[in-house]
Amino acid sequence: MARKKAAGTRLNACRIVDLPKIMDERGNLTFIEGGNHLPFDIKRVYYLYDVPGGATRGGHAHRNLEQFLIAAMGSFDVILDDGFESQRFHLNRSYYGLYIPSMIWREMSNFSSGSVCLTLASKPYDESDYIRDHHVFKELVNPEAP
Ligand code: TYD
Secondary structure, eight states, rough: OOOOOOOOOOOGGOOEEOOEEOOOTTTEEEOBBTTTSSSSOOOOEEOOOOOOOOOOOEEEEEEEESSSEEEEEEOEEEEEOSSSSEEEEOOOOEEEEEEEOOSOOEEOOOOTTOOEEEEESSSSGGGEEEEEOHHHHHHOOTTTOO
16 A cells, blocks of 8 residues: 655655747847746745865755756756655756755755856745754654654
8 A cells, every 4th residue: 555645745846947048149048937937936046156076065955945946057966855755857957947845855966067056945044944854854744754
């Protein structure tokens, strides 16, 4: 018998969004509209850059925050985990975004040299929204796991 999933576990809600691309011989342009290409209004933007080779970022989940990640430059991997299963996404185009709802554990690794991870977020920064202990996360989303 399949194990019942706890409410809020939803790796299948994570998805790659193919963003509009205006091709031009002077260079391409991509735009993102909160509430249109994303299911949330954008309250905060931040970006990771100068990531040293071999470094891992993330390593947490958010209780309420939704995020949208774009490899604005270069490439990196994002491993998403809903407490039941995990999936690796490779972001390597500036016109693809990865939507991450709340209560998904994420880790970013394999950053290429010069890469930039642009992140759009649904709320201002709030440390109390973070779950930084994977055991705590697992207990919340999949309490029956060994
Ligand atoms: P963190 O979210 O853990 O980084 P990542 O998940 O990208 O590896 O944030 C790293 C540090 O930066 C931490 O001390 C909190 C701080 N920070 C802010 O002050 N404001 C922000 O908007 C973000 C995203 C982080």
